[in-house]
Amino acid sequence: MQEKLKEFIKGNQLFGVSLQLKGAENWQADMIELRRKRDDIQLANKGEGIRSIDDLWEQVPAQSRISLCVSGSGVLIKKVDAEQMEQGVEAVLPNVRAEEFVVQQMDMTDGRMLLALMRRDLLASIIKEFSEHNLWIVDIFLGPICFQSLSSLLPEGEAKLLVPGVELQFVNGKLNDYRKSETKPQEYYHLGGENLWANQLLPFASGLSTLVVGENRNLPEEVQVLADEFFARQVVIKGGALSLVVIFLSVLINFFVFDSLRKKQSQLSAQVETGRNLLTRLDALKIDFSQKEDFLLKSGLNTQSRLCFYADRLVVELPECVRLQSMEVNPLQKKIRKGKEIQYNVGNILVQGETDQPMDLNRWIQNLKKEEWVDKVEKQEYFLKQKNEPAEFILEIRVK
Numbered sequence: 001m002q003e004k005l006k007e008f009i010k011g012n013q014l015f016g017v018s019l020q021l022k023g024a025e026n027w028q029a030d031m032i033e034l035r036r037k038r039d040d041i042q043l044a045n046k047g048e049g050i051r052s053i054d055d056l057w058e059q060v061p062a063q064s065r066i067s068l069c070v071s072g073s074g075v076l077i078k079k080v081d082a083e084q085m086e087q088g089v090e091a092v093l094p095n096v097r098a099e100e101f102v103v104q105q106m107d108m109t110d111g112r113m114l115l116a117l118m119r120r121d122l123l124a125s126i127i128k129e130f131s132e133h134n135l136w137i138v139d140i141f142l143g144p145i146c147f148q149s150l151s152s153l154l155p156e157g158e159a160k161l162l163v164p165g166v167e168l169q170f171v172n173g174k175l176n177d178y179r180k181s182e183t184k185p186q187e188y189y190h191l192g193g194e195n196l197w198a199n200q201l202l203p204f205a206s207g208l209s210t211l212v213v214g215e216n217r218n219l220p221e222e223v224q225v226l227a228d229e230f231f232a233r234q235v236v237i238k239g240g241a242l243s244l245v246v247i248f249l250s251v252l253i254n255f256f257v258f259d260s261l262r263k264k265q266s267q268l269s270a271q272v273e274t275g276r277n278l279l280t281r282l283d284a285l286k287i288d289f290s291q292k293e294d295f296l297l298k299s300g301l302n303t304q305s306r307l308c309f310y311a312d313r314l315v316v317e318l319p320e321c322v323r324l325q326s327m328e329v330n331p332l333q334k335k336i337r338k339g340k341e342i343q344y345n346v347g348n349i350l351v352q353g354e355t356d357q358p359m360d361l362n363r364w365i366q367n368l369k370k371e372e373w374v375d376k377v378e379k380q381e382y383f384l385k386q387k388n389e390p391a392e393f394i395l396e397i398r399v400k
Contacts, residue, residue, distance in 0.1 A: 017069070018069040020072040031045075062133070066137045068140045069141045075142050075143055089103050141206050157172065185197070323390075325354065331344065351396075352393070352394050354393070356389075381395075
């Protein structure tokens with residue numbers, strides 16, 4: 001029941017999008033649209049009108065959720081030994097710092113594994129582009145990793161799939177070989193009960209994997225944040241719609257009750273008294289509404305939340321030696337006291353943390369001052385409690 005409720009909140013529509021990177025500003029996109037009808041997943045749109053990334057922005061409705069498959073320039077795909085991979089990605093690629101990359105893997109035959117990596121800063125730029133077009137990336141796959149969960153849909157025996165830039169060979173539903181290919185796909189494939197052109201395979205596998213696997217996958221933090229925000233937004237929207245329905249039904253019922261009471265002269269005095277009580281309650285609600293509205297205005301809660309943006313920008317160039325402990329947006333001016341008005345420093349961010357490298361901290365602060373959203377850093381406190389222990393610092397950032 002809980003899973004069905006979650007699916008209802010998320011909605012029955014999802015777009016699978018494959019993004020082939022051919023350069024910093026050269027993206028080739030393909031798209032399919034999937035819809036869930038009860039326990040059945042249907043292909044609603046094969047995206048045959050998509051010819052460029054601009055077509056994608058125009059044809060995918062705003063506020064849609066996206067399952068994204070990224071391949072091409074910037075995505076490293078390598079066949080590795082599965083036992084060696086158990087020691088971590090650094091054992092396979094010694095020069096790679098795992099925390100700087102999105103890492104995904106897929107089992108292959110003969111004890112091998114397909115390893116896929118993409119830099120997190122590249123992922124951040126892609127997420128930013130989609131967010132600017134009001135599209136929510138809720139899942140991501142690197143290259144053919146999107147076929148990991150769809151082995152049951154692949155034919156028995158040997159099967160070859162030629163997708164843009166890649167030739168894949170499967171044996172009994174398991175990946176046997178992967179190699180780059182410049183051959184242009186020229187055929188249809190039958191997958192999951194659908195006839196798909198080669199460039200539709202990756203977005204179809206990506207979208208279908210998201211709908212089938214759901215929340216059992218480990219997503220990069222950047223994508224998980226978007227998925228959670230999308231879910232919260234849907235809760236607000238559908239919860240609000242449900243509330244409006246309930247309110248409408250309540251008003252409708254009250255109307256008939258009132259109409260019935262109005263026709264009964266014997267209950268006229270009781271109706272008048274009820275009306276007086278309602279007026280008194282209305283006055284109280286108006287006062288309460290005015291107080292809450294004033295609170296929202298003074299606290300800054302009526303403005304659009306940019307908490308995730310601030311958090312992302314604060315850590316984008318954060319040195320390893322600097323550890324953030326807390327971030328408070330619109331902090332209190334004074335402690336809350338009974339009977340006193342609560343006052344906020346609207347437009348301020350209070351950041352606390354610790355470091356044992358003051359020079360790195362200072363460079364990070366100087367970089368913060370150059371951010372477009374930062375007006376100035378008003379307060380900087382740095383104090384060392386114990387020798388040989390990290391020093392604590394407090395920054396108060398004024399945003400534009």
